[in-house]
Amino acid sequence: MHEHFMILKRHNLKVTPKRLAILEILSTNQCLMTPEVVWKNLKVKMKKIGLPTVYRNLEELSKNGIISKVFHPDRKLYYYFCKSLQHHHHFVCLSCQRVEEINFCNIEEIQRSIEDKLNSKVLSHIIQLNGLCSNCLAKKSERSLKDL
């Protein structure tokens, strides 16, 4: 998609077929994916693509705020980041580590709703804000700041 081309350009990232393919996959399947899953999807269309390349690119895209990274109990998960989807909520079972996605907002209400809907018990919550700290913000180019 040409949009992805432009996004990479704006962030001063080289436009490579691999990067475009990664963005394509993440934006098409708007869900949480591990680097390995992204890689397996890529291999369907591309003969040669190394797992390290996927890791490198996911990290690079995440650092630029183009995609988002979520911290799972065991592995890293990435998802396509777009303005209309600035927050993600999940419920993590402390005991079995199952992660369930949540599609509605408002913290106290969420908590009560989750408990009802999932028949579970919410013990604590973590609000994790992702962004760019002052140092990194200063290093960003004028151009790519427009995207933020």
Add this chain to the structure above:
Amino acid sequence: MHEHFMILKRHNLKVTPKRLAILEILSTNQCLMTPEVVWKNLKVKMKKIGLPTVYRNLEELSKNGIISKVFHPDRKLYYYFCKSLQHHHHFVCLSCQRVEEINFCNIEEIQRSIEDKLNSKVLSHIIQLNGLCSNCLAKKSERSLKDL
């Protein structure tokens, strides 16, 4: 501390010197600690304590909701869990991965305040609710449920 003794009892966990020591360390230093840091602290007072033991216990205590686990970009972090401290907020820089703790609440306000105070840019947030899913809840003993 005798309180920790009681907590372990209520959760049907054997009361061992190691477990008490781990709880002692986490409750004394109320901050995020990696398993390795906990282990290094333990070794000051205990001659023989293995790192796997620390991992096992932190996980066990976390599964019981006695301590909490936080998902860091790179490693797992644990902190002592108490009712007066049911939520934790942090700001994670997408670029350099620095994690900064936040001590105040209210999501939109947080976002604006963070940006001002840290001179940063918040791009997205994740609300992570920790608790026990219906399956695990069902398995818990009556007795330990009182703590939740």
Add this chain to the structure above:
DNA sequence: TAGATAAATGGAAATGATTTCTATTTATCA
């Protein structure tokens, strides 16, 4: 439009946090 250059890539190998295994020790409960 080709050549120079810095960045991206593949593949193998290294790293390092976390887990597993097994024999031994220990807490608990009757």
Add this chain to the structure above:
DNA sequence: TGATAAATAGAAATCATTTCCATTTATCTA
């Protein structure tokens, strides 16, 4: 106090993630 299930130590294995280095590629300029 003895039986038993759970906890522990220490070594070794696992496995996600990163690094290394030689090769390829995107980009920018002449």
